Amino acid sequence: MAPTESAASAAETGTPNGTGTPDCVPNRSLDRALAAELWQGCDAAGWGLTRGEFEQILVDAGTAQNFGLAEDSNATPATTKQQAAFFRSLCVADLALARACASGSERAWEHFIAVYRQPLTRAAIAITSSETLGRDLADQLYAELYGLNVREGQRRCPLLSYRGRGSLMGWLRTTLAQRHVDHYRRTRREEPIEELDAPAPNPLPQMPARELSLLELAIEEAVRSRDAEERYLLAAYYLDEQTLLEIGRVLGVHEATVSRRLHRTTDQIRKQILKNLQRCGMSRRQAQEAMGADSRDLEVNLKKLLQNSQSEAFQEQAAS
């Protein structure tokens, strides 16, 4: 690795290793060679950014995300390699453009409009499945991006939250999708309630209540024991009714792989339920008979069950 400014400053301070900066020491500045490489790889100068502003943007982005490391790794800061790897993984050009637009650069906005305006509208139309709603959604986001929203006397541009982890277009699409989903979830309760059929009287349970309760407990335990990917497969396939192809695109695997994993997950859950029932004192035959119980007799809400399996990471993130 080429000597860096931080390494030089570290050498001046008399750090023990030859490079001046130990790998374990967090470096809040950017390597000059890397900075020059990234600077040349983007057109930040064209958007009116200075070299110092550019490097500061990168450092802020890396610091905010801890260079891609776990949040609890603050005690062990990222090494120079980890930082370089993180910076090289960033979409630096998009990041520079986004920050230039957020700062109000006319040339950056002209470029943004020329490159992203039409794709933004197409993405909004695709998300809403409506020409009118899509254009409204895109225009609304475009207005927000332009900084028409003022909070505490300052223009708030959503582009400031973009830190270059993915492409700017992907971020725009995801933002559009978030706006659309949130809008739908807010307004769906305002829709008139359709006439509901009178619920059919519950048939008398064929199985004893104890066995049913044991079955419910076995199912909940079996589902909770699945890992994140398997629970995501179950939720996306059975709750969201996504296709195997859609799930495969999200996970970056082939739909056949998704199918195999889904089949394997359901088999394992079934076996796990049987085991749980036998562990509760049932014989194997009784457990199999219990597995044949009518699902309407069960009070297992899979959606609720999966949602209650909240991931720890975001709980911590929310708490922080």
Next chain:
Amino acid sequence: MTATSQHGFHPDAESLSAFSEHALGERECDEVLAHLAVCGRCRQVVALAREAADTDDKTAAVPPRKTVVPSAWWKQWRLVWVPTAVVAAFAVASISVYIERADRHGPDIKIAEQNPTPDATPPSTPTPTEQATVEPPAAAAPAPPPAHTTKHERSAAEEPMPAPAPPVVAAQMPAESRAQEPGAPAPGVTDREQFRREAPPMSHSEEQQSRPQLATGLHGSAYSQPASGTGEAEQKQAEEHRQEETETSRMRSFKAKAAPFAGHGANGAPPAGATETVTVTAAPAVEAQPAAPAEPAPMLGFKRVWDVSGLANPIQLPSGLASVSIASRGRLLLAIDKAGALFLSEDRSVTWERITTQWTGRAVEVHRQVAANGGMPTAPAAQNGTTGNSSPDAGAAPPPPVSFELSNDENQTWVSTDGRTWTPK
């Protein structure tokens, strides 16, 4: 925790975007995936964003339409040049073959087109059947005077000749006289015809070989049918008769040649307008055959001259009606018009005499009947004009006893030896 109460806990748009783009590290990816497993809202966001990206990719993946620049027409024609040339060559070959065949079969058409004689137009238009089955009489072209043989075209154009005169003059022009005017083609004669006119005469054997072909070509199926319908026995008899008359035919003068040749042309060429022709059923085929050796050499040339000058004048009967049946014996000519009236001419159709009706019904056919004791076969004539071959002053031997037979529309027959007096058979 419900989906609506999770806003503070959801990953931000960048994390979700990076997750769907697989730009996150393993640890971050697991965190996002664990959240997606329990968060329907984020799953929906990721799914929608992914769907929009796929739609955009498909739109971008569609190649721009190539602007079709129409090339120049001559460049496009290069593709069809070869088949066009082939078709053109085939068309030229077909036309050449057609012209060649038309030269052989074409006298009927040429005469019909090129005959300028207005009086050749018949008073009435025969039916197609009549056109196919009739032919001009052999005597329709009387022997021309010798004076007309030198300036035949001019005479035909200036002098008001009798109806058959112009074609007869042209048809009867001897080869010697034509040889005197090699560079003066007759009006309407094409170069090809002129060339054929100047072509070397055919030998006797060639004439005999070409004659059936000519007969077929000139007369068509209507003429060839009677000859073929006579049967094998009749053909043998005709062959014998042809041999007998060979000597007689050799002694015929040019005048004698011209008449049968005119008759032959009349057989092959319908008269002008091709509307007035005569059915000849009485002239036996044996009469037509001896004419072949009589005019061997100039036959083809004469035919051409006759074709172009239009030996088209039909028999003009005093009744003004078209003749439907003709029979001849020497200069004696009998003709029945459409009304069933019988006419007799003793001067090769120059003057006609109406014969009083001595039969019942309507006469429809007259033909010559060779007496059985004369040893001559009874055969219907294939053509009429050839009867002129047997000129009375041409043969030294007494002609066999010949009589005429007349049939009415009830298929009853009357017999006459002189054409004037008819008795039931």
